[in-house]
Amino acid sequence: MKREMFITLFKDLISHLYDVTVIETHPLSQHFPIDKISDSSTCRAEAIQKLILQEIELLRPPGKEPQPQSPEWRPYLILHKRYVLGESPRDIASALYIGDRQFRRDHSRALQALSSRIWERYFISGAVDATIEPSSNSEDDFILHLERLDLSEVVKSLEGILVQRFRTERLRLDLKIPSRPITVSADRVLLRQILLSLVNYGLQLCAGNSLGLWLESQPDRNVIHINFETDEQWELNREEGKDLLNYVRSWAQRMNVQIDERYPLPGQKGNVSLRLMFASVQHRIILIVDDQVTALRMFERYLSHTGIEVIGITNPEQTLEVARKVQPNLIILDVMMPRLDGWEVLQALQLNPKTSKIPILVCSAWDEPELAYSLGAAAFLKKPILQRQLLDVLYQLNLLD
Incomplete structure (x- = not known):
């Protein structure tokens, strides 16, 4: 795995830091050298959580009293408040006397610093052999298991995770799940991860108070819609999430699923639409x-x-x-x-x-x-x-x- 891909996947993984199920099935999880940094009694997800939280604390600058307006303290304070204390982005921005846009930029830089630190300490230095350094893509290690799935049931199974995430973000999730089944052919674990990652990507761009997620059955295909409002800076946020979206798209292609994106005009705020499109399947x-x-x-x-x-x-x-x-x-x-x-x-x-x-x-x-x-x-x-x-x-x- 290359450094750039690790950083991209790490930013996605840390957004689900307290959900053991998501971490266990995340494509990055298998690459953490847990056997060398944890005892056998701790599950992989809990060991990864512990490692990340420890590394956040090691970013704390010298000195007893935090300085909210100090550029030196800001990366640590953002990460500590976000992932240790569980504070919302808006509360953190207010506590640090910065705007929402400045928070996004500083949050991205802080994650970059944290992921780079973990990469260097555990993936290419003494803590673990460099055997995973070659550019093998983690998706190639995933064995696809296609089966007939009900999209409504899959999204319903993620409702608890999504609601908790949006509660943390102080945003409203407009979730519409039809009562009747919508059948697709997909890998259950991979589909769940794709949905969580797409929502995570949407949250990076979302500048409104809510994000809509609903399902639609059409004669020739079935669609999962993700819609939200963004601001004039959407191009910058999209650039930051580009690698994650490309990786998600490569997962989707393995299941013959398409991802369609629609954005406002450059420099303008407006509606963003992400669509996950499945070909209709016959019941064989x-x-x-x-x-x-x-x-x-x-x-x-x-x-x-x-x-x-x-x-x-x-x-x-x-x-x-x-x-x-x-x-x-x-x-x-x-x-x-x-x-x-x-x-x-x-x-x-x-x-x-x-x-x-x-x-x-x-x-x-x-x-x-x-x-x-x-x-x-x-x-x-x-x-x-x-x-x-x-x-x-x-x-x-x-x-x-």
């Missing part, structure tokens, strides 16, 4: 028929990143009933099963008007693709089956985009 179901539970688990693992719902049954006699009820997009059918083999099940499915059009992938240890196709199978795979082979078939059957 695959029914797996195999008498071996281990085989069902294998298919579930192979398909866990696709967003496809998997239904598995071990009794082949239930196949026709389940297929009629569920109407899956595909049936994966084992051949060698007791009491009723796969060939019999295949013929029964083909003869029933309610299941005859469902494509069937036959899987067998015997190399018999001709027999499978002659009985109406859409595809055939010889066991043992590799994940790449299975996904290739799904692409051919238009079950994966």
Whole structure:
């Protein structure tokens, strides 16, 4: 990880300093050398909190009495009041006899100094080996786990974190969550982090008293809107948050999600709109028929990143009933099963008007693709089956985009 990226991610992480869940899943968390600065009884998030708070105190200038109007004391006082005492930006600006804009500039400089200090002390000097110094991006270490998610539920799960953050900022959160589900294909952990980081970016630019966050379902896409008012200095604040936004955009691209930004004209105040846009997804179901539970688990693992719902049954006699009820997009059918083999099940499915059009992938240890196709199978795979082979078939059957 490069220094610039570390500083960008650190500024995002410290905004959630007292939320253990967010810190644990933050992309920067895994790079902290916690094992070398903390005992094993402390969780990673708590150790990171402790490290950051200690480093803030080490920025305190010499002398017993703080000097609010002293440039030497101001970085420490801003960080101490903000992250140790939990005071709002407006209260801190008032206590230091500076305006809101001056606070933003000084706060940014103070975070720059703190993050640079932590980088130098723990990431490139004696406290830890320089093995993480190469420019590997932390997002490359994150294994994507796509699944079908309800956007309303995901945002609802973040409500407590967001409300607490806005209470600290002395701002109002206008949150609108629809009662009906809005389904998308995404990684839950990554989506939560993207939303928190986008809100954090919005707060850097927000000059009004509130920030709006709401969801919208459109025919061709689903959208999360973040709207707020900014002042004439929005370009400067945007420049400071540019690296964070670029990093968030790279996360979103991994899930095929777009981020759209709209700002006022340069030098003018006005409304800022950030939109997180998801392509509409079809609800795809695959029914797996195999008498071996281990085989069902294998298919579930192979398909866990696709967003496809998997239904598995071990009794082949239930196949026709389940297929009629569920109407899956595909049936994966084992051949060698007791009491009723796969060939019999295949013929029964083909003869029933309610299941005859469902494509069937036959899987067998015997190399018999001709027999499978002659009985109406859409595809055939010889066991043992590799994940790449299975996904290739799904692409051919238009079950994966």
